[in-house]
Amino acid sequence: MLIVAPNTVLNPAALETRQVPKKIFGRIAVLPRRAGPAAWARIALDVQILRYLVALAPFVLAMAIWPRLAFPIAQAPILMVLLVGVVEMRVLRPTKAGRARLIDADAAERGLDTLRFRARAALTRIAARKGIEQERLHLVVEQSELARVPPLTLVSVQIDGPEPRLLPLDAAERAILSDGLFDAELTERDLLRINLREESFLRDVSLEARAVSAHARLAARMEAARAEAAE
Structure with a gap:
């Protein structure tokens, strides 16, 4: 999984957008600031x-x-x-019949429900940390269509409003995404099976910032304070 943000890529100008969700695959090249040889090889394959x-x-x-x-x-x-x-x-790429056999419809819907739940939880924490109160946030999870190679997943937090944009994310916010979206219950490969079955490779989960509770905002401030004290 690659987290795409203005401060995580070498070409932030390419992330400028007039509307969200912004589609990345097939439109811009993703050049991560930090990536190993395996990640670069997978990016090149696309x-x-x-x-x-x-x-x-x-x-x-x-x-x-x-x-x-x-x-x-x-x-x-x-x-x-x-x-x-x-x-x-x-x-x-699998054939049409092969895509249908990758995962059954019920399992696909359960996987998408899990992704939506986790995405909203991550957006809530990020909105609280950044003090965003009015705009609509989008967590956009986009995957490459290539099936028989390791999945390539791009994750970004995008904001809808007068100035649509991709949010810069600090290390703690990137950890919220990397730790909170995928695990053994829902892997990137599981999501790719779902996307291949439905022939839909961009998942957009939105959250109104004003829906973030005062409790969540207080918890975010306390978490930030503990992190500063630890440093």
């Missing part, structure tokens, strides 16, 4: 042109090994298109 190059690598290799076949291979674009299509639609 770049379509790079996947095409990987799919066509056998043709390039064949031309390198058997130079006399270079011209005939180069004259076979239909085979290349077919190979790319097989990789994209059969290897990396």
